[in-house]
Amino acid sequence: MKNVLEAKNVSMWFGGLQALNNVSITIKEHEIVGLIGPNGAGKTTLLNCITGFYKPLKGKVFYKGMEVTGLKPHKICKMGLTKTFQIIRAFKSLSVLDNVLIGALLRSSKMDEALSISREAIEKVGLRGKEEMTAGNLTPADQRSLELARALATKPDVLLLDEIAAGLNPVEVSGLVETLREINREGLTLIIVEHVMQAIMPIAKKIVVLHGGRKIAEGPPEEIKRNERVIEAYFGEE
Amino acid sequence: MIQHLLEVFIEGILIGGIFALFTLGLNMIYGVLEIINFAHGEFIMLGMYIAYWLFVLMGLHPLLSLAIVFPLLFFAGAAFERVVIEKVIKAHIFIQTFITFGLLLLLQNLAYFFWSADYRAIRIHFPLISIGGLHVSTPRLIGFIGSIVTIIILHLFLTKTKVGTGIRAVDENPVAAELMGINVKRMRLITFGLGTGLAGVAGVFISLFYYIYPTVGFIFILLAFIIVVLGGMGSFIGSLVGGLIIGELESLSALFVGPQWKEAVAMIVFILILLFKPTGIFGMGERK
Amino acid sequence: MITLKKHLSKVLIAVMFSLIPLYPSPYFRRTLFLVLYFAYLGVAWDILGGYTGQGSFVHAAFVGLGAYTSALLFIWWRLTPYISMFIGVLVSVLFAALIGYLCFRFGLRGHFFFLASIAFLVAMRYSFTNWDLVGGATGLIIPLESSNPWLYMQFEGKLPYCYIMLVFLLIEIYLAEKIVKSKLGYYFIAIKEDELASESLGINTLKYKLVSLMVSAAFTSMAGTLYAFFVGYIAPETVLSDILTVQIVIVAVLGGAGTIYGSLIGAFIMVPLMEYTRAFLGARSGLDLIVLGSLIILIGVLYPHGLIRLLEKIYWRLRMVKGGRNEKCS
Structure with a gap:
């Protein structure tokens, strides 16, 4: 390899x-x-x-x-090549979907495309159903997953x-x-x-x-x- | 020419000592509360007006009015801290800064409302002093000596007393200070009061030789910003040295570039410092 | 929240349209113009301060650059403001790029950015005060040119100015909404929330902060041109003053930073309050600024997130009450 x-x-x-x-x-x-x-x-x-x-x-x-x-x-x-942070750095006042969308916008400026990339990433880390929740209200574990989804959305x-x-x-x-x-x-x-x-x-x-x-x-x-x-x-x- | 230059140089040092005094007040507030008090110049202005009115109405010598100005502005500042600042101590720094700007407008225009925009001056005759053939402005010399004495007292207060040690502890690390049982809230109150009180004291010294009008504070707050950034946010010695440097810059640029340009020169120097050495000569920079 | 914003904007716009011709007092129209003008400036500031989180005290400088550029071009060559405002925009955007690059490149944040932004404004004011080409401390008078009011934007009454300002405001809101809902807007908000995290997601924070500042400056500059032709006289004390900057900020923050429509609320409260204190209590007393100062402190302590949040809360409460009733009915 x-x-x-x-x-x-x-x-x-x-x-x-x-x-x-x-x-x-x-x-x-x-x-x-x-x-x-x-x-x-x-x-x-x-x-x-x-x-x-x-x-x-x-x-x-x-x-x-x-x-x-x-x-x-x-x-x-x-x-x-990217990283997640040791302390949680989710965008706390934004929704889960918006958090991940910001990551996805790196690969596609088209909103609907970026949205589907985001949904895929959210699905992958198991946050489905929590898209509209505010990131700051998630449990620490979910916030970690959110950061992971956000990073994944940058492909x-x-x-x-x-x-x-x-x-x-x-x-x-x-x-x-x-x-x-x-x-x-x-x-x-x-x-x-x-x-x-x-x-x-x-x-x-x-x-x-x-x-x-x-x-x-x-x-x-x-x-x-x-x-x-x-x-x-x-x-x-x- | 040499003699004139020397006189200007001495004047710069004298005025720089007073700059250092009010800057220390601003810097202490920044150190302990992490707030930039835009209304700091207005407390200088209030100190000037109080000295003026005590002199005009009661014939009190400006230096004696210090005994009234300091406590009065200490309590005014402390009251503002308790009623307003304490409520926004956790708010975004922009809101905090903005509120002190509101106080600036309020105080400035209250002065304007009550005392009009007239330029006033305390007319006291001081004998001219000359040292080795050099003429020195007596009121500035008094202001300088007074400022240095105040700074020394402040330093003793901060290093030798319990409250002073508490203030320094909060300045150093608020969380640790809290854990050590220091009443951080009370330290914030005292520091804010001290800061505004010192601004008032500086105002009294400035009133000995400067015109008094409602917007006079703005000049000094800009200078204080420059000095704080130059000397380093949160640095005691930095404010002192910075004050002297900017005092020199002011009087030398008035001599060489012309007095109407000295503010613009100061601003350009300020921007350069902000860009290239925002942590200042002695500073530790922005925390967090 | 979104529905409220939509309704609110429609209501406000409808009210404004019907109000303008109703009341023939020149003083009222002047106030109305200022309301629209400050709402416009607030929205422009909001893009940088509210959305990107870079609270700036420099904005009066862009008003000044727009006003001075158009005034000078008119005095020299009778250039119509409809063209010169774009030259003003160019000047303002270049200035914004300069200060933005300097501040952001060197990583000035928080307090240091406030101080730097105010220093740039003050430096500019001092320079203009001492610069004879731009009229020094006395400023510039825009010469009367009544031959073609629409071409030279010089009207007898204040009414046409209100309509022009309104059109600009509506266009601005439309564009600002577009920006906020686009990639650009998301990136601005990301930067406000957390710069390091933004960098890790591939956002060039320096570039987007610059873009935000330049967009904000471009909008602001146009208002400067309109204002210059509205009053016919500009000076460092009026268009480059720190008070103007503070007014712009208060309009945005009072209504609610980062909401666009908050500025409309802010302007509708601040301008009449100041104008009418001045009218009833005398212009030379400083009372209007006492009111402004008190307002800033009150709002900062009571509603640091702006009045629009309060309205939203009331709206939701009302809706819940209504919803409750509906449930009972069915």
């Missing part, structure tokens, strides 16, 4: 603090990759460097062979999900995992950031572990579970 996304030696500082230190990752098409690590490991920073919310101070990011380092997020999104090829299961109960998590599997089956490449290892292990084919801004391990879940450095990083902290 082809490489769809590649980050090479990415480094990032905030003030004097180094958030990422020479991190390189390679993502293949149609993969589900888990990006894990303890708090402050640099996971969100890495996502932001890839999707253009930060411009990495060193290193390069390639998407489908093109360099996208330092491009604005909206440009990168248009190329088919991405690669989707980066930042702690999408945060704050959800186990039933909601398993529902979400099922949705993600389904989306992946349709051809999307997923990079899922998780703080909790257990949530990601069942679906990810590959796990990348960050710790203190460095990549400390990479491989299939079973290997990662036995990796000494990973165990140390997790249990040394807690």
Whole structure:
């Protein structure tokens, strides 16, 4: 399979603090990759460097062979690469349908076309019947799904999900995992950031572990579970 | 020529000290309440008028009127905070800003209604001082010294007293301050009162050498904005240094570009600062 | 909500049409013109402030640019305002692009954008006050040219101006509605709601904020031209004043920002209130502005979302009462 996304030696500082230190990752098409690590490991920073919310101070990011380092997020999104946020950022005072419609308008300026893209995305994440509800009144789990639908409506090829299961109960998590599997089956490449290892292990084919801004391990879940450095990083902290 | 230039330079420093005083009031309010008080200049104006009327009607020396101006404007500001600002403390910043603009219009035109648009001045004779052959405007010197003394008192209040520490804590982090048991609401009240009180004090000093009219506050609020942004929103030392810099800019640009252009020059400098260094020299920038 | 807005607009428009010819007082017509003028300005502001969430205090500058451009072109070459207003629009849009690019490019938000927008307005006013070409502090008088009233937009009475302003307002509302319901409108609202999320959905926030500002400026500028020919005299103190900006904002916010029709309500309340205080209590007293100031504070505290929301609430309550009765009947 082809490489769809590649980050090479990415480094990032905030003030004097180094958030990422020479991190390189390679993502293949149609993969589900888990990006894990303890708090402050640099996971969100890495996502932001890839999707253009930060411009990495060193290193390069390639998407489908093109360099996208330092491009604005909206440009990168248009190329088919986008992310959801760690804290819920649904447009809270708009309806569910309008939220998703705003995403869909990227691919079609025609209202009726955009609407049908939106309905499809809403259906996919299981929010059917809630189209007219105001996003702010949804449960946190539904708001997460809404963000997912909104991102799907931009028709991405690669989707980066930042702690999408945060704050959800186990039933909601398993529902979400099922949705993600389904989306992946349709051809999307997923990079899922998780703080909790257990949530990601069942679906990810590959796990990348960050710790203190460095990549400390990479491989299939079973290997990662036995990796000494990973165990140390997790249990040394807690 | 050199002598004249030096005199202008000294004048800039003197006036800059007074600028720093009223800017500190504005900046404290911003730091604690995260509101830009557009009506700040109107409290300066009120301070000027109170000093004027106490002088004209009762013969009270303007410097003595400080004892009335500060408490009066402290309570006026605190009352406005409790009755109006507190109600919109969670509203969108645009509504907050807009309300203070309403207060600006209200106070400005109340002054206009009661006291007309006439230009007034406090006519007191001050002896001319000259230092090493340089003539220095005595009222400005008094205003400068008064401002510096007030700023020092303010600094002592903020660092040495319990309330002052509380204010600084809220300024630093309102959530943490709340958790530590500080009455944040009360700190907001006191800070707003202090801010408007300081504006009044600055007004009294300015009234020693400046015309008094209803819209006079607008000039000062614009200057205060420039200084706050230049020095950094929420920075005490920034307001101080910024005040001196803008004081200099004002008097030097009046000399070199012509007095009618000095406001336009100030505005252009302001826009440049906003664009290139919106966090100011000492600032931490917009929070949230 | 949508049905209410539709009814409301129809009622208001019908009322306005029937009102204009009814009352032959020039003073009344002047007030009516100002109501329409401010409603128009409020709608224009709303596109940027209400929909895109970029509360600006610069808008009087666009009124001024429109007014000055048309006045100068008329004084120099007797160019008809129907053409010069588009040149004014061009000037305003260029100015909007300049300040918008500077402010948004450097990421000025919230308080900093307010301050920058007011600084641009004040800088422009000071410059015009000192600029002899545009008449300095005394401003410009539009010379009388009674040969062809329609061509030069110079009429004896105020009535034709009311009709012209009304037509402009209706066209503006029509266009604003179109914009709001299009992709552009959705993107504006997305930016107001959350800029980072908008970027992640492929919205070029810088570009769309600029577009919003430029559209808003273009509409605003036309009103400047109309106003200049309505009063026949413009000066920095009238068309570039901070009070004008505040009036524009209050019209939009009073009625309800982000609603288009809110501005109609806002103008219908603010203008008569100010005009009649001035008429009954004297122009030189400042009482009209005292009223305005108090109004701002009251509305800000009591109805920060505008009066249109209040009307909507009343409307729904009435409907519910009615619905209840119907149920009982059946």
